[in-house]
Amino acid sequence: xxxxxxxxxxxxxxxxxxxxxxxxxxxxxxxxxxxxxxxxxxxxxxxxxxxxxxxxxxxxxxxxxxxxxxxxxxxxxxxxxxxxxxxxxxxxxxxxxxxxxxxxxxxxxxxxxxxxxxxxxxxxxxxxxxxxxxxxxxxxxxxxxxxxxxxxxxxxxxxxxxxxxxxxxxxxxxxxxxxxxxxxxxxxxxxxxxxxxxxxxxxxxxxxxxxxxxxxxxxxxxxxxxxxxxxxxxxxxxxxxxxxxxxxxxxxxxxxxxxxxxxxxxxxxxxxxxxxxxxxxxxxxxxxxxxxxxxxxxxxxxxxxxxxxxxxxxxxxxxxxxxxxxxxxxxxxxxxxxxxxxxxxxxxxxxxxxxxxxxxxxxxxxxxxxxxxxxxxxxxxxxxxxxxxxxxxxxxxxxxxxxxxxxxxxxxxxxxxxxxxxxxxxxxxxxxxxxxxxxxxxxxxxxxxxxxxxxxxxxxxxxxxxxxxxxxxxxxxxxxxxxxxxxxxxxxx
Amino acid sequence: xxxxxxxxxxxxxxxxxxxxxxxxxxxxxxxxxxxxxxxxxxxxxxxxxxxxxxxxxxxxxxxxxxxxxxxxxxxxxxxxxxxxxx
Numbered sequence: 384x385x386x387x388x389x390x391x392x393x394x395x396x397x398x399x400x401x402x403x404x405x406x407x408x409x410x411x412x413x414x415x416x417x418x419x420x421x422x423x424x425x426x427x428x429x430x431x432x433x434x435x436x437x438x439x440x441x442x443x444x445x446x447x448x449x450x451x452x453x454x455x456x457x458x459x460x461x462x463x464x465x466x467x468x469x470x471x472x473x474x475x476x477x478x479x480x481x482x483x484x485x486x487x488x489x490x491x492x493x494x495x496x497x498x499x500x501x502x503x504x505x506x507x508x509x510x511x512x513x514x515x516x517x518x519x520x521x522x523x524x525x526x527x528x529x530x531x532x533x534x535x536x537x538x539x540x541x542x543x544x545x546x547x548x549x550x551x552x553x554x555x556x557x558x559x560x561x562x563x564x565x566x567x568x569x570x571x572x573x574x575x576x577x578x579x580x581x582x583x584x585x586x587x588x589x590x591x592x593x594x595x596x597x598x599x600x601x602x603x604x605x606x607x608x609x610x611x612x613x614x615x616x617x618x619x620x621x622x623x624x625x626x627x628x629x630x631x632x633x634x635x636x637x638x639x640x641x642x643x644x645x646x647x648x649x650x651x652x653x654x655x656x657x658x659x660x661x662x663x664x665x666x667x668x669x670x671x672x673x674x675x676x677x678x679x680x681x682x683x684x685x686x687x688x689x690x691x692x693x694x695x696x697x698x699x700x701x702x703x704x705x706x707x708x709x710x711x712x713x714x715x716x717x718x719x720x721x722x723x724x725x726x727x728x729x730x731x732x733x734x735x736x737x738x739x740x741x742x743x744x745x746x747x748x749x750x751x752x753x754x755x756x757x758x759x760x761x762x763x764x765x766x767x768x769x770x771x772x773x774x775x776x777x778x779x780x781x782x783x784x785x786x787x788x789x790x791x792x793x794x795x796x797x798x799x800x801x802x803x804x805x806x807x808x809x810x811x812x813x814x815x816x817x818x819x820x821x822x823x824x825x826x827x828x829x830x831x832x833x834x835x836x837x838x839x840x841x842x843x844x845x846x847x848x849x850x851x852x853x854x855x856x857x858x859x860x861x862x863x864x865x866x867x868x869x870x871x872x873x874x875x876x
Numbered sequence: 877x878x879x880x881x882x883x884x885x886x887x888x889x890x891x892x893x894x895x896x897x898x899x900x901x902x903x904x905x906x907x908x909x910x911x912x913x914x915x916x917x918x919x920x921x922x923x924x925x926x927x928x929x930x931x932x933x934x935x936x937x938x939x940x941x942x943x944x945x946x947x948x949x950x951x952x953x954x955x956x957x958x959x960x961x962x
Contacts, residue, residue, distance in 0.1 A: 670893050670920035822935070825919045832916060 386412040386616070388862075389636065389646035391623055392809075393420045395848050396840040397652030398606040399855035402457050404650070405613035407863050412644055413615055414636075416622035416653070416809055420607060423808040424599035424848070429796045434688040434740050436799065436807070438599035439729045440468060440702065441848060442584070445591025449526045452876045453852050458612075462605035464596035466733040469700030473592035476561060479707040479785060485561055486701070489592045491517070498561070508553040512562055515548065516589065519582035524869060525853045526583070528876035532869040544822050545581045546573040563711055564704060567725060567746075569846040570681030570814070572712035575821040583845050594732045618644075623653070626661045632834025636661070649836045650858055652851075654811055655818070655827050658838065667832050675827055678842065680814035682715045683801035685747040687775050689793040691730070694738035697788060698730035705785040717748035717801075721774075721781045728782060741793060743782050747774075749801035749813045760806040771800050817841030829858040837861060882929075882956065883949050889928050890921065890945075903946030911945070918942075925952060931959050 388404045390397050393415035405411045419425065424437035443450040444465050454460045470493065472486025488497050491513060498509045524530040545566065549559050563573045565585035573581075595601045610617060622639040626649075635645040651658045659667060659675045697703055705726040714725045724745045731737035755767040775798040783790045801813030810817070817840060818826055829837045837858040841847070844854035860868050877885065887901045896911050907913040913921065922933050929952060942948050 668894060668917065668920060670924045671917075674920055674923050823932070825923060825935070828916070828919075830916060 384412055384616070384618070384642065385645040386410040387646060388412075388648045388650065389414065389644050390650045390652060391636070391658075392651065392653030392840065393417075393617065393619075394423055394652060394808075394840065394851060395421070396851040396855045397650070398603075398610065399453075399457060399852050400650040400652055400839055400859050401615045401617075402606070402609055402613060403855065403859040403863065403868070404648075405610070405615045406458075409648075411613075411615045412646065413610065413617040414621040414623065414638065414644065415617065415619045416639075417807070418620050420617060420619065421599075421603045423810075425603045426599045427797075429688070430690075432690060432740055432796070433598050433600060433731070433737070434742060434796070435598040435729070435731075436686065436742075438595070438602060438848065439742065440473070440588075440592055440594050440732075441465075442587030442592055443526075443590045443849060444593040447876070448587075448590045449528070449876075450587065450849050450852075452528060452872055453849075453856075455875050456872055457606075458609050459602070459605040462608060463601060465593040466596055468592040468594070468732065470592075472701050473588065474564075474702050474704060475697075476564060476704045476706055477786070478557070478560075479705070487561070487588075489589060491589060494589055498558070502555060502558045505553050505555055505558050508555075508558070511552055512549070513589070515578070516582040516586045519579050520586040523583075525856060526586075528869070528873045532866050534865060543578050544574055545576045545578050548578045549573070560706065564706070564725075566711055567704070567715070567727060569820070569850075570715060570746075570816045571819050571821055572710075572715050574712055575819075575823060577820060577822050580820045580845055583850065584847060587847075587849055596733060596737075598731065598737075623657070623661050626658070626663060626666075626833070626836070628663060628666055628833055633836040647835050648862060650855070650862075651836060651838050652840045652855070653809060654840070655838050655842055656811060657809070658831075658836070662833065671827075671832065674825065678818040678826065679821070679824055680810075680812040681816040681819050681846065682717055682746050683749045683804055683813035684717070684744050684799075684815055685774055685778060685801070686799040686804075687743040687778050688796045688798065689741045689743065689779070690796055691739045691741050692792050692794075694734055695730060695741065695789070695792065697786065698728060698741065699734070699738065700732065702730075703728040703786065705782065707785070715746050717746040717751070721745065721777045724781070726778070726782050726785065728786075743778055745778055745781075747801055749805070752800055752802050755802060758802070760803060763802070767802075771798055774798075774800070816846035820845060829854075829861060879953055882953060885928065886925065886949060886952055887945070889924060893924050894921070901945055903944065903949065905945045906943055907945070907948075908943075921948075929956060931955050 387409040388411045390401045390413045401411050401413045426435040470489050474487040475484050477484045488494050499506045521527045524532050569584050623636045624639045625637040627634045633649045655675050659672050713719050727744045729742045731740040804813035839854040839858035841851050891898045
């Protein structure tokens, strides 16, 4: 097989890079080690019912918001039907100590207003926080397309942590919790989460919140159609065993089944550690290899997929976070007892049958499953299955005890452990958001020592759908011209 | 460690890890033009030195303009002095 560009990994970053390169006239081969495209965000179907695993809700998909601009530019928008969350409260945070429930509205003014009403003495802190989030958002040419393009401005300029920033603003612990909880959506504790990453993720949800009709599968189908229209050849069950290089740089790969793909350019959208493993000896410097292989991961989780007897009012137009108190770092470590863990509930939106799919998520330390670390999905022993069922049961009971109106309404359908996530998503340690973006860690940049081979994905620029997508634009910008892509986005926005 | 020992250690570590000819490692040597280390290597250099000397270099500092080997020596010496309360 031969093409101008080989893209490795068919998650959001890989599919985005494939569309961009093919739309610019390059022939593209996209290889994926799983049996189908985009296993993480695709979700799965049980008994005719769709469950989402990777895509629960999207920030910044409203009219004029950045994710909408990207989806439009990629030619996906005609196929997608966004379903708006309740703008008066897209997340409900329920506090275990008092039972208080706080609704997070979308839209700067509404959010400012709701926070100020609940915390009247903290008005200036709230305004300062929201201003800071907006400043980060508006300073990036990848989010604010009206800016002239600048590669420097695309780097995260600020290095302070979220926790440090909030400590300077307020002493009110409840307010801090409400401003901090979006860290659960990128899996890094506030003490080490760069404020810039927090602002990117939280800021996108503060703009607007949607899901998609049909969930993550609908997004994958839209990509698949577009990739097909552009003549991208995709090859599934095709993990990369070895990278081959010549004097001129990247030359191709050998797949696990022995087939070879030749290309002079490679956009590597799988985990960067897998690239380092496959690269020939001597092609990368040893300190770089060690740094990439040693990248710390974001947290993993236990997911419980349930069917509800009818659409649940608690999850209509919003998600529900059951917050027991305590710190975020301990929750994200996944090492606290279920009673002390944060429990996040999501349901399909838009009413009707789709709304009866309910997903319950709690952080979980992958080492809890250490005895079965050498087993694979579909071939795990009884001991593992018993432990998984025990934990699924414990998570359901915990959710029911904190939200008694759920009792008797949910029937578990299946579950996912950190090992499931590891094997389905090809994610080291079952990490939900790739390598951690922290104030301490140096994540790899798009360019590598191997000429013609660029990295992209959640681990490179920022987490989530938007982060992965921006990463693909950044990496493809090195190949197609950053200004060229930026102008195309400007024309749409 | 004395300053001379620290400078020797920096040079030794960089020569080992980045395969630089020790003869070229003079204080005025430019990383890019004389030692063949480019911006891609900058972060790895920081990480190697952090591990060697057990201090933390923040991200802004790491991207600061250190052009010559002598600049780097001075940076590490200053950081060591701070760390030991000197």
